[in-house]
Amino acid sequence: MSDKLNVNVIDHPLIQHKLTMMRQKDTGTKDFRELLEEIAMLMTYEITRDFPLKDIEIETPVSKCTAKVLAGKKVGVVPILRAGLGMLNGVVNMIPAARVGHVGMYRDPKTLKPVEYYCKLPGDVEERTLIVVDPMLATGGSASAALTLLKEKGATSLTLMCLVAAPEGIKVINEDHPDVPVYVAAVDEKLNEKGYIVPGLGDAGDRIFGTL
Numbered sequence: 001m002s003d004k005l006n007v008n009v010i011d012h013p014l015i016q017h018k019l020t021m022m023r024q025k026d027t028g029t030k031d032f033r034e035l036l037e038e039i040a041m042l043m044t045y046e047i048t049r050d051f052p053l054k055d056i057e058i059e060t061p062v063s064k065c066t067a068k069v070l071a072g073k074k075v076g077v078v079p080i081l082r083a084g085l086g087m088l089n090g091v092v093n094m095i096p097a098a099r100v101g102h103v104g105m106y107r108d109p110k111t112l113k114p115v116e117y118y119c120k121l122p123g124d125v126e127e128r129t130l131i132v133v134d135p136m137l138a139t140g141g142s143a144s145a146a147l148t149l150l151k152e153k154g155a156t157s158l159t160l161m162c163l164v165a166a167p168e169g170i171k172v173i174n175e176d177h178p179d180v181p182v183y184v185a186a187v188d189e190k191l192n193e194k195g196y197i198v199p200g201l202g203d204a205g206d207r208i209f210g211t212l
C-alpha cells in the first residue's frame with residue numbers, strides 16, 4: 001500500500017475559522033458545542049455533493065416547470081459515542097429524514113484500544129448510506145472498530161466524517177477499510193505519547209459535555 005493518505009480535507013475558510021475557535025483552550029462548552037454543530041453542517045453540505053437527483057414536475061406561482069429533488073437516497077447517521085453526538089445535529093439539520101444509529105466506543109486510556117459498549121442501528125441498515133461521525137481520529141482504533149462492527153451488522157455503504165485527524169489514524173482506516181471514504185476538516189501533525197492529537201483540541205468528549 002502506498003504511503004499517500006487517502007483523505008478528503010474539507011478546508012473551507014468558514015470551517016477553518018470555526019475550527020481555530022474550537023482548538024483554543026479558553027473556548028467554553030457552549031461555544032465548543034455550537035461550533036462543532038456548525039462545522040458538521042458545513043461538512044455535510046460538502047459530502048453530499050454527489051447525492052443523486054431526479055426531475056419532478058412542479059408549478060411555481062408563474063408557470064409549470066421541471067425541477068430537481070433528491071432521488072430519495074436512504075441515509076443513516078451513526079455517531080460514535082460520546083463525542084460523535086456533538087456532530088449529530090449538524091448532519092441531521094441538513095438531512096432531516098436520516099435515521100440515526102448509535103455505536104458506543106471508548107478508548108482505554110492505558111492501552112489506547114477501543115472498547116465497545118453499545119450498538120443500536122436502524123433495521124434496514126444494509127439499504128442505507130451510513131455517515132459515521134466522530135470529531136477525533138487519533139490512532140484510528142475506535143473508528144476502525146466501529147466500521148468493522150457496522151459491516152458485521154450488514155452495512156454496505158459507509159462514509160467516515162471526522163473533524164481533526166492524525167496521519168496515523170487516517171492510515172489505519174485506509175488500510176483496514178479501503179472501501180470507506182474519509183472526510184476531515186484538518187489533518188494535524190502527529191499523536192503525542194498519550195495518543196492525543198497534536199496540536200488537536202484536547203479531549204473532544206470532555207469539552208462537548210463539560211466533563212473535564
Ligand SMILES: O=P(O)(O)OC[C@H]1O[C@H](OP(=O)(O)OP(=O)(O)O)[C@H](O)[C@@H]1O
Binds near residue numbers: 138139
Ligand atoms: O482514534 P482513537 O485513538 O481511537 O481515538 C479517538 C477516539 O477517542 C475519543 O473518544 P473517547 O475514548 O475519549 O470517548 P468519549 O467520546 O466518550 O469521550 C474520540 O471521540 C474517538 O472516539
Ligand SMILES: O=c1cc[nH]c(=O)[nH]1
Binds near residue numbers: 196201
Ligand atoms: O486528541 C484526542 C485523541 C483522542 N480523543 C480525543 O478526544 N482527542
Ligand SMILES: [Mg+2]
Binds near residue numbers: 083203204
Ligand atoms: Mg473522550
